[in-house]
Amino acid sequence: MVSAILFYLFALMIxxxxxxxxxxxxxxxxxxxLVVTLLGVAxxxxxxxxxxxxxxxxxxxxxxxxxxxxxxxxxVNLDAxxxxxxxxxxxxxxxxxxxxxxxxxxYVIFQGLDAFRLAPQVTEVPVGGNxxxxxxxxxxxxxxxxxxxxxxxxVAIVGSxxxxxxxx
Amino acid sequence: MLYPITxxxxxxxxxxxxxxxxxxxxxxxxxxxxxxxxxxxLNAVNINLVAFSERFQAMExxxxxxxxxxxxxxxxxxxxxxxxxxxxxxxxxxxxxxDLLKW
Numbered sequence: 001m002v003s004a005i006l007f008y009l010f011a012l013m014i015x016x017x018x019x020x021x022x023x024x025x026x027x028x029x030x031x032x033x034l035v036v037t038l039l040g041v042a043x044x045x046x047x048x049x050x051x052x053x054x055x056x057x058x059x060x061x062x063x064x065x066x067x068x069x070x071x072x073x074x075x076v077n078l079d080a081x082x083x084x085x086x087x088x089x090x091x092x093x094x095x096x097x098x099x100x101x102x103x104x105x106x107y108v109i110f111q112g113l114d115a116f117r118l119a120p121q122v123t124e125v126p127v128g129g130n131x132x133x134x135x136x137x138x139x140x141x142x143x144x145x146x147x148x149x150x151x152x153x154x155v156a157i158v159g160s161x162x163x164x165x166x167x168x
Numbered sequence: 169m170l171y172p173i174t175x176x177x178x179x180x181x182x183x184x185x186x187x188x189x190x191x192x193x194x195x196x197x198x199x200x201x202x203x204x205x206x207x208x209x210l211n212a213v214n215i216n217l218v219a220f221s222e223r224f225q226a227m228e229x230x231x232x233x234x235x236x237x238x239x240x241x242x243x244x245x246x247x248x249x250x251x252x253x254x255x256x257x258x259x260x261x262x263x264x265x266x267d268l269l270k271w
Contacts, residue, residue: 003173004171007173014181015184018192021201022188022201022205027198031200037211044215048218048221048222053214057214060237064241068244068245072200073200075255076261088195088196088263088264095195098190105186106183109176109180116174134231138231149235152239152242153238156246160245163246163253164253166256
């Protein structure tokens, strides 16, 4: 019961924060509502027993990405932008496309409801904590993708420095 | 239907967040907020991965979520770097005013 109430609380945080993120005129307000959404997602991770991802979400997303976005908002002067229209002229077309995609997703989910119910819940008690099991699989079976991800991050560091530099 | 929280609830939550992110991505003019919408979309994917990871007691979903987060951070860093270079050259962050390639 408590977990159901928490789920609906986090869902409200996620969806409300997301709607406010994409509708605010001021980009700083949008970034702050993005923090609320990311906190809600972190709460959902905790509800699903992913403690490591909960910490990663807060440290990396809220501490890293949102901070980066706020820095860039301060760097590029958005005052003139705030007085102009928020949405593109073709917003109704984009909105209609998104509604069609949403109808498709809802249709697919309700077509597949039986598939969700048929698979029995796995009840065997796992050995060790979440982080321990995660590290076990990550550093044995997924070692190569892990290294490739580190190369990707290196390329991203170099790329963003080159992009943001005045003259190379 | 509302009370026992099942995987379907998480899938519907994730779909709703994905749609809000898509609408924001397609309709906003400010590129900073378009980048925030991309973060919303990637978070929707992560909710799905973690929900199914718990459902099947398999760690692969959470490992994929870690990779998704790594790619999202790389994308945010490069995207904001491009945005700064763009602002230096064009003095604007509105997506419909950046039309150099438009005939």
